[in-house]
Amino acid sequence: xxxxxxxxxxxxxxxxxxxxxxxxxxxxxxxxxxxxxxxxxxxxxxxxxxxxxxxxxxxxxxxxxxxxxxxxxxxxxxxxxxxxxxxxxxxxxxxxxxxxxxxxxxxxxxxxxxxxxxxxxxxxxxxxxxxxxxxxxxxxxxxxxxxxxxxxxxxxxxxxxxxxxxxxxxxxxxxxxxxxxxxxxxxxxxxxxxxxxxxxxxxxxxxxxxxxxxxxxxxxxxxxxxxxxxxxxxxxxxxxxxxxxxxxxxxxxxxxxxxxxxxxxxxxxxxxxxxxxxxxxxxxxxxxxx
Amino acid sequence: xxxxxxxxxxxxxxxxxxxxxxxxxxxxxxxxxxxxxxxxxxxxxxxxxxxxxxxxxxxxxxxxxxxxxxxxxxxxxxxxxxxxxxxxxxxxxxxxxxxxxxxxxxxxxxxxxxxxxxxxxxxxxxxxxxxxxxxxxxxxxxxxxxxxxxxxxxxxxxxxxxxxxxxxxxxxxxxxxxxxxxxxxxxxxxxxxxxxxxxxxxxxxxxxxxxxxxxxxxxxxxxxxxxxxxxxxxxxxxxxxxxxxxxxxxxxxxxxxxxxxxxxxxxxxxxxxxxxxxxxxxxxxxxxxxxxxxxxxxxxxxxxxxxxxxxxxxxxxxxxxxxxxxxxxxxxxxxxxxxxxxxxxxxxxxxxxxxxxxxxxxxxxxxxxxxxxxxxxxxxxxxxxxxxxxxxxxxxxxxxxxxxxxxxxxxxxxxxxxxxxxxxxxxxxxxxxxxxxxxxxxxxxxxxxxxxxxxxxxxxxxxxxxxxxxxxxxxxxxxxxxxxxxxxxxxxxxxxxxxxxxxxxxxxxxxxxxxxxx
Numbered sequence: 001x002x003x004x005x006x007x008x009x010x011x012x013x014x015x016x017x018x019x020x021x022x023x024x025x026x027x028x029x030x031x032x033x034x035x036x037x038x039x040x041x042x043x044x045x046x047x048x049x050x051x052x053x054x055x056x057x058x059x060x061x062x063x064x065x066x067x068x069x070x071x072x073x074x075x076x077x078x079x080x081x082x083x084x085x086x087x088x089x090x091x092x093x094x095x096x097x098x099x100x101x102x103x104x105x106x107x108x109x110x111x112x113x114x115x116x117x118x119x120x121x122x123x124x125x126x127x128x129x130x131x132x133x134x135x136x137x138x139x140x141x142x143x144x145x146x147x148x149x150x151x152x153x154x155x156x157x158x159x160x161x162x163x164x165x166x167x168x169x170x171x172x173x174x175x176x177x178x179x180x181x182x183x184x185x186x187x188x189x190x191x192x193x194x195x196x197x198x199x200x201x202x203x204x205x206x207x208x209x210x211x212x213x214x215x216x217x218x219x220x221x222x223x224x225x226x227x228x229x230x231x232x233x234x235x236x237x238x239x240x241x242x243x244x245x246x247x248x249x250x251x252x253x254x255x256x257x258x259x260x261x262x263x264x265x266x267x268x269x270x271x272x273x274x275x276x277x278x279x280x281x282x283x284x285x286x287x288x289x290x
Numbered sequence: 291x292x293x294x295x296x297x298x299x300x301x302x303x304x305x306x307x308x309x310x311x312x313x314x315x316x317x318x319x320x321x322x323x324x325x326x327x328x329x330x331x332x333x334x335x336x337x338x339x340x341x342x343x344x345x346x347x348x349x350x351x352x353x354x355x356x357x358x359x360x361x362x363x364x365x366x367x368x369x370x371x372x373x374x375x376x377x378x379x380x381x382x383x384x385x386x387x388x389x390x391x392x393x394x395x396x397x398x399x400x401x402x403x404x405x406x407x408x409x410x411x412x413x414x415x416x417x418x419x420x421x422x423x424x425x426x427x428x429x430x431x432x433x434x435x436x437x438x439x440x441x442x443x444x445x446x447x448x449x450x451x452x453x454x455x456x457x458x459x460x461x462x463x464x465x466x467x468x469x470x471x472x473x474x475x476x477x478x479x480x481x482x483x484x485x486x487x488x489x490x491x492x493x494x495x496x497x498x499x500x501x502x503x504x505x506x507x508x509x510x511x512x513x514x515x516x517x518x519x520x521x522x523x524x525x526x527x528x529x530x531x532x533x534x535x536x537x538x539x540x541x542x543x544x545x546x547x548x549x550x551x552x553x554x555x556x557x558x559x560x561x562x563x564x565x566x567x568x569x570x571x572x573x574x575x576x577x578x579x580x581x582x583x584x585x586x587x588x589x590x591x592x593x594x595x596x597x598x599x600x601x602x603x604x605x606x607x608x609x610x611x612x613x614x615x616x617x618x619x620x621x622x623x624x625x626x627x628x629x630x631x632x633x634x635x636x637x638x639x640x641x642x643x644x645x646x647x648x649x650x651x652x653x654x655x656x657x658x659x660x661x662x663x664x665x666x667x668x669x670x671x672x673x674x675x676x677x678x679x680x681x682x683x684x685x686x687x688x689x690x691x692x693x694x695x696x697x698x699x700x701x702x703x704x705x706x707x708x709x710x711x712x713x714x715x716x717x718x719x720x721x722x723x724x725x726x727x728x729x730x731x732x733x734x735x736x737x738x739x740x741x742x743x744x745x746x747x748x749x750x751x752x753x754x755x756x757x758x759x760x761x762x763x764x765x766x767x768x769x770x771x772x773x774x775x776x777x778x779x780x781x782x783x784x785x786x787x788x789x790x791x792x793x794x795x796x797x798x799x800x801x802x803x804x805x806x807x808x
Binding site: 063094161245 | 295296297298299300301302303304305307329330332333336337338340341344348349350351352354397401402405410422425426428429434436437438439440441442461464465467468471472474475476477478479480481482483485486488492493494495503610700701703778
């Protein structure tokens with residue numbers, strides 16, 4: 001056929017909203033065509049075999065991809081959404097009269113995967129579905145795999161949703177250099193090249209914070225700290241990367257950072273528009289994490 | 291009798307199972323159910339009212355902005371400031387929601403629905419110079435065809451040339467929908483899950499450079515809608531004319547209205563909106579919107595709470611073993627009857643009201659196809675209605691954009707009341723969207739969402755009346771039960787969004803037992 005190496009990928013949608021998938025569609029360079037159709041790197045192609053929102057097949061032909069036709073050389077398992085751990089809260093499909101739970105499928109597919117990418121805050125840490133009272137027992141993929149004693153590398157790419165660059169860049173990095181080493185990720189499994197600095201460190205409104213110029217209402221100029229901005233506790237490069245081909249970002253639009261890439265999202269940052277305590281601010285300002 | 295179970299029904303948002311019983315090639319009974327629960331309304335309880343706008347967006351990554359709108363309208367109402375939104379704030383909200391409509395509709399037709407009609411493999415023989423098609427040709431030649439194969443096989447009717455053209459448009463549409471999100475980001479902060487729509491107006495302000503950057507993208511997207519999207523809908527209609535005769539359903543249409551054209555009049559019945567509100571009955575009678583007519587039955591839903599409550603008093607007590615239950619969706623009813631919502635419903639209401647420019651565009655599309663208005667009530671009609679309102683929204687957006695006044699206010703002041711109630715009615719791309727909030731002791735005491743797909747994909751009620759999607763399926767001829775194209779085409783014509791539809795769950799945190807339809 002050709003000497004292009006195929007890298008099979010299975011994308012499972014769990015207790016999520018499809019927002020991570022939609023965000024990945026927004027990738028600019030490489031374009032989504034580059035990612036799905038072209039060789040994302042010369043001689044290397046990501047072969048997305050299963051993705052419920054994009055794939056042509058439905059029902060049995062779709063499920064056959066994950067039940068019967070798994071590639072022998074292994075595959076990358078990409079998970080979007082939290083894992084509902086209470087029985088009955090989420091199914092991937094039905095095959096030959098058998099209901100396939102999300103929880104069971106994650107465990108089953110992760111066992112045979114080369115690595116797992118947890119895309120988005122739900123898949124990484126539980127996200128909003130795990131907000132109190134966590135009705136579905138939603139958990140992040142890494143926790144669920146650890147509970148089941150499944151030892152497979154997991155890279156977390158949180159964000160609600162994650163920036164497309166964070167996902168695409170991580171995939172390209174894996175194809176180029178293999179899985180990130182311990183020195184490439186933080187203790188939460190996030191690649192440091194995207195999640196290495198606090199929003200507060202690179203925020204264009206940092207000078208306002210230092211000068212004590214604080215906005216009193218969303219939309220006003222000035223630092224949004226008084227309005228509950230979680231930038232001082234949130235590790236992401238939104239201020240410099242910007243969103244949607246560099247058009248804007250939450251703080252740029254006059255609204256506080258929600259801290260959506262952090263495991264405390266949403267309950268640890270509740271309520272969203274409440275100023276974080278000076279105690280928390282101090283602990284984060286020196287670079288330590290809660 | 292043969293039972294066809296399609297689970298997962300892919301290329302929709304969320305997790306949907308469709309089960310049809312076929313006898314003599316005809317669908318005798320159809321049942322739709324959602325297969326995922328997260329529990330949004332319960333998670334919202336006890337939180338700060340302002341958080342509702344940010345949290346409800348996360349119900350759905352395809353139409354988060356519509357939830358931001360509905361939530362904010364409900365909060366405007368509860369805060370008593372609905373009539374004080376500055377013109378800039380109202381226009382920015384319209385622009386942000388308009389971007390969401392364009393993104394969602396383009397994504398739906400090209401990336402969710404089109405693969406039911408278009409055979410991508412025709413590109414294997416491509417000999418031309420289109421860069422996108424050459425890329426797809428190389429992709430096919432490498433032999434690893436995921437995610438385009440496997441699929442149902444058989445009923446692909448386009449010529450190889452038209453298949454190639456539509457495949458090129460599939461790739462082109464990826465850019466068009468991305469541009470719509472970039473436009474949204476300019477005034478909304480980011481997308482998906484935007485930041486800026488707030489009670490009182492919007493937190494991002496208009497500036498000349500933002501207006502100009504938005505307009506450049508809007509112009510490109512408008513050219514795509516006029517020169518690619520609308521003509522492609524006509525091509526599908528010409529190749530699949532029988533699909534104008536299937537998938538009609540209940541023929542009863544509800545629209546809440548969307549895109550406010552007035553600031554002062556906030557009455558949901560009389561407010562002037564670009565896509566107007568109203569009810570069109572199966573008998574063809576046009577009635578004014580009356581939100582008190584909305585109730586939710588739980589007859590076939592796994593809930594033991596009282597049936598037929600208004601959403602402002604809605605209750606949610608699950609009972610997964612309930613006799614006769616087969617869905618986690620409640621069954622919204624308007625005046626006790628199953629009612630379709632969505633682009634077709636909005637178009638039917640607007641057409642009957644004689645709203646321009648919609649009526650003229652619909653007439654010209656029907657004229658091109660040599661069809662009468664009755665052809666609209668069909669699977670094809672939903673696609674056509676979606677494309678037509680995409681054009682109407684995009685064209686109106688140019689006017690709104692140029693009416694923005696940099697330097698003038700965008701957001702009214704507010705204080706969060708200790709006790710209040712609010713209702714927000716708007717249109718999501720998929721149909722009528724309502725949020726009802728009760729604020730108690732300064733926090734959310736009750737929050738209910740009644741979303742488009744709950745209206746459309748709901749189960750039977752006390753009277754055995756099937757939901758609109760079930761009605762659209764029943765009576766349909768399925769030519770090949772191994773490849774039930776008709777079923778998936780009808781379901782996808784509704785553009786179901788299950789993440790939105792299935793959001794209710796046990797408030798007491800009880801573990802729900804394993805459920806499955808036998």
